Amino acid sequence: MTTVWISALVLLLALLAGFAFGRRSGRVDGLLEGRVLSRIELREESLRNGACPICDKSHLH
Numbered sequence: 001m002t003t004v005w006i007s008a009l010v011l012l013l014a015l016l017a018g019f020a021f022g023r024r025s026g027r028v029d030g031l032l033e034g035r036v037l038s039r040i041e042l043r044e045e046s047l048r049n050g051a052c053p054i055c056d057k058s059h060l061h
Contacts, residue, residue, distance in 0.1 A: 051058050 046052055
């Protein structure tokens with residue numbers, strides 16, 4: 001009976017460790033993807049508006 005409890009506990013701990021690792025890995029990937037998308041969106045906004053979103057200077061065409 002105790003081996004069943006120990007096996008169940010080991011299985012639960014393995015699942016918890018896998019969940020924690022997967023969540024951390026997914027979070028890091030999400031942050032990196034968000035940084036890439038923010039750069040693209042800033043560039044897109046500057047091209048649409050014809051002005052720099054940071055210093056608000058107009059582009060010379």
